[in-house]
Amino acid sequence: MMKLSVAIVCALVAAAALVIGGEPAAASELKVGYYGKTCKGVENVIKWHVIKALKQNRRTGAALVRLLFHDCFVRVRSYACDRAHQIMLHTYCSKQFDVVGINGGFEQCAQGCDGSVLLDKSYENPHPEKEAPVNIGLAAFDLLEEIKAAVEKRCPGVVSCSDILIYAARDAGSILSNGHVHFDVPAGRLDGFVSSADEAQRELPDSTMTxxxxxxxxxxxxxxxxxxxxxxxxxxxxxxxxxxxxxxxxxxxxxxxxxxxxxxxxxxxxxxxxxxxxxxxxxxxxxxxxxxxxxxxxxxxxxxxxxxxxxxxxxxxxxxxxxxxxxxxxxxxxxxxxxxxxxxxxxxxxxxxxxxxxSKLPMPEGSKGEIRKKCSVSNHFQY
Ligand code: HEM
Incomplete structure (x- = not known):
């Protein structure tokens, strides 16, 4: 069963590479005011929703700050596949991500702040980052989906979930600190395709560590x-x-x-x-x-x-x-x-x-991503 689902993921990920994806900006190319022309006022829309949510429950702000950390700190490897799928994935990874090394049959596709923590489990990907034990207690997903829906209504297909998450976490940090924590968010990220519980578990720090x-x-x-x-x-x-x-x-x-x-x-x-x-x-x-x-x-x-x-x-x-x-x-x-x-x-x-x-942890140059329609689902997995 496990082998079957890994094979399905491999095949779908490789197939997806052929039909989707745009080039994200490198960390140095992210821009403050990135959506100034394409989605005017988007930062205000996001802030409005965050203020509303925190008025009801300030804990949601803590969840947003943690989500930023847990999204950006994970660098996902591709799945282990059989030889044929590995060759497909090699093509996928070298086109979609920086291939940072082949390790015991795994190929590493470096990622960063790409909204991968927001992806729900699905038939194609039964174990996304959300499922990792280290991600216990992650929250604010509904709020981000609410914001995404509002933003999509205003300017469809323009603003990535990864950017929305960073804006929202920045706003939450600012509200919870009475404005003492603040920074301008350079934007232009794309949403990634890969989300793995194993990798989140491997990459994120654990509270028992020295x-x-x-x-x-x-x-x-x-x-x-x-x-x-x-x-x-x-x-x-x-x-x-x-x-x-x-x-x-x-x-x-x-x-x-x-x-x-x-x-x-x-x-x-x-x-x-x-x-x-x-x-x-x-x-x-x-x-x-x-x-x-x-x-x-x-x-x-x-x-x-x-x-x-x-x-x-x-x-x-x-x-x-x-x-x-x-x-x-x-x-x-x-x-x-x-x-x-x-x-x-x-x-x-x-x-x-x-x-x-x-928030600038890199989406490597030459990698690909998309603007998700919903933050919890990859576009190419939406039927
Ligand atoms: C240094 C290593 C870190 C470890 C080992 C760690 C571990 C944890 C753990 C175990 C929880 C509680 C999860 C639960 O049981 O529900 C937690 C909560 C939290 N962490 Fe960390 N964390 C670390 C760093 C960070 C960083 C860098 C940030 C953000 C910049 C962060 C922000 C938060 C926040 C805001 C919460 C509360 C979330 C909520 O109430 O929803 N942590 N952390």
Missing amino acids: VQQLADNFAAKGFDTEQLVILSGAHSIGAGHCSSFTGRLSEPPQQIVPAYRDLLNYKCSQGANPDVVNNVRDEEYATVARFMPGFTSRVRKISDFLDNTYYHNNLAKIVTFHSDWQLLTNQTSLDKVHEYANNGTLWDEDFSDSLLRL
Whole structure:
């Protein structure tokens, strides 16, 4: 069954290469105001929808910021195929993507911010990125589909889902930080064709990683340890499932404050793998009063405020993920944690720059893509 579906995917991907695809702009060719003539006002349309969604639920903004990261950080290999299909895929990959090497029968097709995380599973692709365990909790897909529909109505076939995602995540970051996080989005991306759960699992960092593993993971995409620390600051917003921090529930006091560990244990006992807010100040007042009474004054009425509190929380050993705490165990990252804890304005600026940098993770020159009609489905798979 598995072999059959892989063969189907291979055949369809190879066939698709013959009938579809345009050349996306290289990272250096992305342009601010790209849709100025072809879809005037599109950025305002997107912002309007994001503002509306965040008025209802600010957590959606956290989901958008995470989606940007999870879309851009995955570089997808093609599927393993039999020899005949490999030859077809070689043609496909060398035309559609940068072929960065053949590895044990797999051919690598480099990608970046291409909206591949938005693709739903289908008969042709039963295991897209969304299915990867590391992608647990991804959300805001409906909002992006709503925005895409509005944009399609205004200017059909012009604006890619990958660009919509970056615009929406940028707007969310700006709203959640009261405008402190902001940047102009260069656009002109196309939507990719390939989306693989295996690759997402292989490429995205895991919350059980050591600081060295995290640094290596980021370095593989051209991000240094400083940028790892800067981007991790996104964990001042949003939430995580208990299964994402199981190890933290029994870590020693040098790694997690026992009162916070008790709070997490309590929250996790309240359901089957519930999610728990990343920032203790977003927790319900009564729960904080019970477990960490000294923190009640920090509890906020408005949740999910994107700022440098992550660094304060990290130094106080009240962060959710093991990977967050790991940043204290290496001198370079520890120095950066201190620096951003002490300088919120600097973090706002550096986080904006790093998100922009993330958003430019390359769609390689010479690769091909499309403007999807719906963000969850490739056009050539729409019957
Ligand atoms: C450094 C490595 C990173 C690891 C290991 C990591 C891991 C995680 C995990 C396990 C979750 C919770 C998922 C769940 O259980 O539902 C999460 C949530 C989140 N992450 Fe990360 N993350 C990392 C970096 C980043 C970066 C670079 C960003 C964005 C720039 C980011 C933004 C977020 C946000 C906003 C949430 C909350 C999402 C929501 O509430 O919907 N993370 N992360």
